[in-house]
Each structure stands twice: as C-alpha cells, then as structure tokens.
Amino acid sequence: MVKIKIDGIEYEVNEKKNLIDAAEEVGVKIPYFCYHPALSVVGMCRMCLIEIEGVPKFQAACNTPVKEGLSIVTKSDRVVEARKGTMEFLLANHPLDCPVCDKAGECDLQDNSFGHGKPKSRFEFEKRNIPQEDIGTNLVINHNRCIVCYRCVRFEEEIVGESNLGLFQRGHHSIIGLAKDKPISHNYQGALADICPVGALLNKNLMFKSRVWWYKTSKSICHGCSTGCNVYTNVRNNKMYRYMTRENPDLNMYFSCDRGRFDIDWLNDNRLFTYMEAGKPSESSSVIPKIFEKLQNANKIGVIGGSHETNESLSILKNELQKANKSLVFEARVEEPQYNPKQVDFLMTDDFRPNTAGAVELGFTSMGKIAQVIEEFNSGKIDLLFVLKEEIPQEINGKGTIVVLHTNITESVSKADFAVPIKAFAEQTGSFTNKNGIKQSFEKSMNPPQGLSSSDEFFMKLFQSNIQNRQEATVGTY
Numbered sequence: 013m014v015k016i017k018i019d020g021i022e023y024e025v026n027e028k029k030n031l032i033d034a035a036e037e038v039g040v041k042i043p044y045f046c047y048h049p050a051l052s053v054v055g056m057c058r059m060c061l062i063e064i065e066g067v068p069k070f071q072a073a074c075n076t077p078v079k080e081g082l083s084i085v086t087k088s089d090r091v092v093e094a095r096k097g098t099m100e101f102l103l104a105n106h107p108l109d110c111p112v113c114d115k116a117g118e119c120d121l122q123d124n125s126f127g128h129g130k131p132k133s134r135f136e137f138e139k140r141n142i143p144q145e146d147i148g149t150n151l152v153i154n155h156n157r158c159i160v161c162y163r164c165v166r167f168e169e170e171i172v173g174e175s176n177l178g179l180f181q182r183g184h185h186s187i188i189g190l191a192k193d194k195p196i197s198h199n200y201q202g203a204l205a206d207i208c209p210v211g212a213l214l215n216k217n218l219m220f221k222s223r224v225w226w227y228k229t230s231k232s233i234c235h236g237c238s239t240g241c242n243v244y245t246n247v248r249n250n251k252m253y254r255y256m257t258r259e260n261p262d263l264n265m266y267f268s269c270d271r272g273r274f275d276i277d278w279l280n281d282n283r284l285f286t287y288m289e290a291g292k293p294s295e296s297s298s299v300i301p302k303i304f305e306k307l308q309n310a311n312k313i314g315v316i317g318g319s320h321e322t323n324e325s326l327s328i329l330k331n332e333l334q335k336a337n338k339s340l341v342f343e344a345r346v347e348e349p350q351y352n353p354k355q356v357d358f359l360m361t362d363d364f365r366p367n368t369a370g371a372v373e374l375g376f377t378s379m380g381k382i383a384q385v386i387e388e389f390n391s392g393k394i395d396l397l398f399v400l401k402e403e404i405p406q407e408i409n410g411k412g413t414i415v416v417l418h419t420n421i422t423e424s425v426s427k428a429d430f431a432v433p434i435k436a437f438a439e440q441t442g443s444f445t446n447k448n449g450i451k452q453s454f455e456k457s458m459n460p461p462q463g464l465s466s467s468d469e470f471f472m473k474l475f476q477s478n479i480q481n482r483q484e485a486t487v488g489t490y
Contacts, residue, residue, distance in 0.1 A: 017065075017083040031076045032060060035086070042086055043095065043124045045102075045209045046161040047074040049259075050266040051170055056162050057102075059124060061094045062086050070094055092128070099129035102159050105139045105184075106210070113157070115211030117224035121159065142187065147177075148196035150216050150270070151204060155187050158212040164188060164204050171267065171358060172200050188212075199357060202274065203267040206257050217274065222248050231258060232454040233444050235320070235437060236272020238353055238363040240446030241265055243273075245438060245457040252279040252438065252458060263450065269360045279436055284421050285461055288431035296473075299430055304474050306413045307336055310396040314385050317400035318344040318376050319365035321467050322442025323451065326367075326374050328468035335475055341394065343378045343385050344371030346402050351381070353447055361447055366437075370445030399424065400467055401434070417467050435466045 014027040018040050025034040032042050033049060045057035053074050060073040065083035070091070076084070085091060103125065110116045142155035165177045165188065176198075178191035190196075196204075205213045227246035234241040234255060242258040242265050255276065257268045287299040307313065313333065318326050333340055345351055345368060353363035371377075378384050386407045388394045395412040404414060404424040416428040425431040437444075439460035443453040465473060 014078060014080040014082075016078065016081070019085055019087055025078060027078045027080075029078060031073045031078050031084075034078050035073070040086060042073045043128055044074060045120060045124070045159060046163060048163055048166075048207060048266075049261065050264075051163065051166045054162055054166070057159065058098050059095060059102075059128075061091060061098070063088055063091055095124075095128040096130050099125055100134070103129065103133060104135045105156065106159065107139060107156050109157075113211040114214050114219055115208075119211060120209035121211075140184070145189070146195065146216075147190050148201045148204075150274075151196055151201045152214055152216055152219075153188065154212050154214070155189075157210050158188055159210055160186050160188065161209060162188075163207045163209065164213060167200075167204060167207055172198055173358075174198060199269045199271060199360065200267065202270045203257065206267070218254055222246075222253055227253065228457075230455040230457040232438065232457055233366060233452050234268060234272040235366045235444075236269065236275055236364060237361045238365060238368055238447040239359055239361055240366060240444055240450065240452055241268045241272060241359065242452070243268055247457050250458055252276045267359060269357070271360060271364075278420050279438055279458065282420050284418050284425060284431065284433040285464065286433060288425060288428070290429060291426040299432070300474060303413075303415055303430055303432075306396050306415075307338070307474070310336075310338055310413075312339040312341065312388070312394045312396075314389055314394040314397045315340070315342045315376070315400065316344070316346055316382060316385055316397065316405070317402035318342070318371045318467075319346075319350065319368040320401040320437065321367065321371070322437060322440065323367065323370040323374065323445060324442045325440075325466050325468040326371055326376060329471050330374065330376070332468065332471035332475060341378050341385055341388065342376040343382050344368060344376035344400075346382050346405065363447070366446075367444040369447060369449055370443070370451070373445060373449075399428070404428065417470060432470050433464060434470060435460045435464055439464070440466050 013024050015022055015024050018035055023038045025038060032044055032047055035042050042060050044060040046054055055072040055075045061070040062073045063085040064071050144152055144154050147153050168174050168177055176190060176192055176196045177188055180187055180189050202215055205215045226248050230245045232243050232245045234243045242260045243255040244258050245252060246254045246256060255268060255273045259266050286293045287296050288294060289299055349362040350368045353361045356362050386405050389397050389408060389412055390410040392410060397412060397414050399416045401418050404427060414428045415430045416424050417432045417434050418425050419434055419436045438457040441456045443451050445451045
C-alpha cells in the first residue's frame with residue numbers, strides 16, 4: 013500500500029492496481045471508455061485525462077502508475093474542459109438514436125455525456141452513415157455508434173486468442189471491421205457485446221426484446237459448466253431474458269461464455285409442472301404415496317445425478333433418504349468429464365454441470381462410478397432408482413422402479429415410472445461449488461409456480477405424507 017493525493021485529499025491505495033481502479037476503490041470515479049482491468053492499456057479514448065502535480069501536460073489516468081507521493085487532480089477547470097472536448101469529438105458522428113438503441117440505460121457514452129459532456133452540440137455537418145453489418149453468427153456492428161475504443165480487438169487477441177477484428181482506414185474514416193472472410197463464430201460473442209462501452213456491438217438474439225430498466229436484476233451463478241462464472245440475471249414478467257457478466261476481480265472473473273450465457277430458454281419453456289405416472293399426467297396425492305410405498309418395499313435405493321442441484325438441496329435430500337433405513341448408493345457423476353474435467357477454452361470446462369464438486373464433497377459418489385449403479389439396477393440389487401435432473405442412462409434395462417425429478421419435459425420424464433416436477437435453481441436461493449472448490453451463493457431470480465417443490469422439499473413431503481397416513485390410520489381405529 014502507498015499514500016497518494018487525489019484532489020488534495022490523501023488516500024492509501026494498492027500500488028499494484030491501475031490508477032483508475034485504485035481511485036475508484038476509495039470513492040473517486042475517473043471516467044473512461046477504452047480501459048478494462050483484464051485488457052492491456054492503450055490510452056485511446058482520452059476520457060480519463062488528469063493533471064499530475066509538477067507535470068505541465070495532461071496525462072491519461074489508465075497509463076499513470078501508482079506510486080508513493082503521487083498527487084493528481086481530477087476535477088480542475090482544465091480537466092473538466094478537456095473531458096468536454098473529448099466527449100464533443102466522440103459525439104460528432106455518433107447518431108442520436110438512443111431511443112432505438114439496445115444499449116440505452118446501460119451505456120457508458122450516455123453516462124459520460126451526461127456527467128462530463130456539453131449540454132449542446134456544435135457539430136452542424138452531416139454525420140457519417142455506414143450500414144450496419146453482421147460480423148458474427150450472433151453479432152452485429154453498428155459502425156456509426158463505434159467510438160474506436162479498441163476494446164473488442166484487444167479482447168479477441170489477448171483473451172480469446174483469435175484475430176477476427178481489426179481497425180481499418182484513418183481519421184474520420186476509421187472503422188472496426190472483420191479482418192477475415194469468415195464471420196466470428198467463437199464462444200465469446202456475448203462478451204464482445206458486453207465490453208463494448210456503446211451500442212456498436214450487439215447480440216442479434218437479444219435485440220429489441222426489452223428495455224434494460226424493465227428488468228428485475230439478481231446476483232447469480234452461471235449454470236453452464238463447473239467454472240461458476242458470476243452473473244446478473246435479468247428477469248421481466250417472471251421470464252428469464254438474459255445473463256450479464258458480474259465482474260469478480262478476486263476470482264479473476266470478467267467475462268462469460270456464450271454456452272452458459274444463452275442457455276436460458278429451458279427456464280421459460282417446456283417446463284414440467286405436473287406429476288407424471290407412466291408418462292401420463294397425474295397428481296401429487298396419487299403419485300407421492302405410491303413412490304413412498306416403493307421406497308418402503310425397496311431393498312436398495314439408488315440416486316444418480318444431483319450436479320445441477322444446490323448444495324443445500326443435496327444435503328437435505330441425503331438426510332431425508334437416510335431416514336428410510338435402507339441401503340443407499342449415490343452417484344452425481346453421470347458423464348466422464350465430471351470425473352476429470354478439462355478446460356475447453358480459457359473459461360469453459362467440459363463438465364457442463366455447475367455443482368459437481370459440491371455433490372462430490374457431500375458424498376454423492378460411489379466406488380464403481382455410474383457403471384456400478386447401472387449394473388446393480390439391471391441385476392435387481394437396486395429396485396428403486398431416483399434420477400435428479402438427468403436423463404435415464406441408455407444402458408438401464410432393469411425391472412425396478414425409476415423416479416425422475418426434473419424441471420423440464422424430457423424423453424426420460426415420459427419413460428420413467430414416475431416423474432416429479434421440481435424448481436429450477438433460478439427459482440430458489442442456494443450455492444454451487446465450482447471446479448476450484450469455491451462455494452458461491454446466488455439469489456432467487458424467478459418466482460416458482462405456487463406449490464412447486466425443490467428436490468429436497470419433495471423428499472421432505474415424501475416422508476411427511478407417511479406420517480400423515482399413519483396419523484389418519486390411527487384416528488380411524490378408535
């Protein structure tokens with residue numbers, strides 16, 4: 013830690029941080045466009061200009077090292093006027109199309125224009141007009157809105173490891189465009205739209221869907237793989253619209269991949285809200301007693317899956333099943349990558365379940381892996397099998413009873429002897445444990461339909477129904 017002065021006030025800051033981040037940590041906001049904590053510093057936008065005591069010229073805060081005794085000024089008349097000039101140049105060609113731009117409401121250009129720009133433009137000439145262009149399988153660029161901050165180019169080259177974008181031509185004619193004949197197809201097109209500080213880069217599947225101020229926002233964890241990226245959920249009318257990256261510098265999390273970010277349709281459509289028996293809709297009052305009867309008569313009970321469930325649900329679920337005083341076998345790992353996950357790219361792993369590590373830690377494992385559970389069910393040793401938000405393994409051919417607990421209508425739901433509707437993770441609070449063993453909590457994002465249970469609540473109902481039946485039977489004997 014070192015001591016520096018900002019606008020005459022002394023602060024103690026971390027000398028390893030960029031000056032912009034160090035200042036923001038003590039409550040001083042220095043505006044910027046091109047700077048990003050995970051990217052190299054280029055100083056292209058000139059929005060973060062400051063004065064340094066003893067230095068006659070303006071300096072870019074993003075490129076100024078933090079050191080003992082540094083004294084900077086961020087609010088002098090000179091600095092204020094310089095930022096107004098920068099904003100005036102950036103807005104010279106930028107169209108005034110905020111009413112139809114999807115970035116409106118979360119746009120850095122809007123914020124900095126309001127906080128540091130001039131109230132009236134002096135630009136009286138015709139603005140340049142370049143047609144919008146598809147540059148990715150899910151990405152468009154509006155060249156007229158681009159302020160050439162170079163974030164997108166740096167992100168691709170430094171983080172993704174590809175060079176699909178480049179800066180072409182000079183001065184008034186400068187544009188960001190494709191450097192190759194093929195459109196962008198990598199797993200981080202959503203991240204490109206995220207880091208764009210204006211409405212130049214946008215995802216096609218989100219365009220014109222909703223205004224950002226209509227969303228209810230909650231802190232959550234991406235369910236797409238075992239990395240456990242931090243995200244914000246945006247919900248409107250109890251429908252999940254999008255995930256947005258929630259930066260967590262402590263875990264070096266600044267981005268989200270497309271696989272997790274856009275895998276949200278299952279939260280809104282094709283949901284299972286009805287108990288099923290032999291593939292046909294039924295009622296809980298009919299299904300639960302039958303499942304409990306199977307449980308009472310079972311010699312051995314198997315449970316496969318659980319890596320989509322919260323740590324809290326798994327813990328209660330296991331405790332409830334142990335009340336049956338039966339031989340139990342658990343296995344949350346139903347696919348090979350769950351045993352030895354590998355990195356697909358800099359962020360995503362090939363274990364596409366968010367809580368494998370949590371399930372393993374809670375003891376949802378068997379000595380012979382998933383093959384053992386399948387073999388024991390097929391041979392009749394396991395006569396009751398619970399499947400937690402997974403598909404029934406293709407190798408299953410035993411005659412025992414299969415109960416599938418799921419959030420959606422799937423082929424396995426139709427094939428199972430019984431199917432139980434459960435809440436999605438976004439409809440409850442809880443935690444997931446990521447690949448590094450870090451336990452991360454998330455908030456409830458959506459309201460579940462009234463009466464819908466989580467997986468652990470179902471098992472609590474299962475044993476409570478038995479108590480009620482006993483009480484009713486006892487009352488009937490008098």
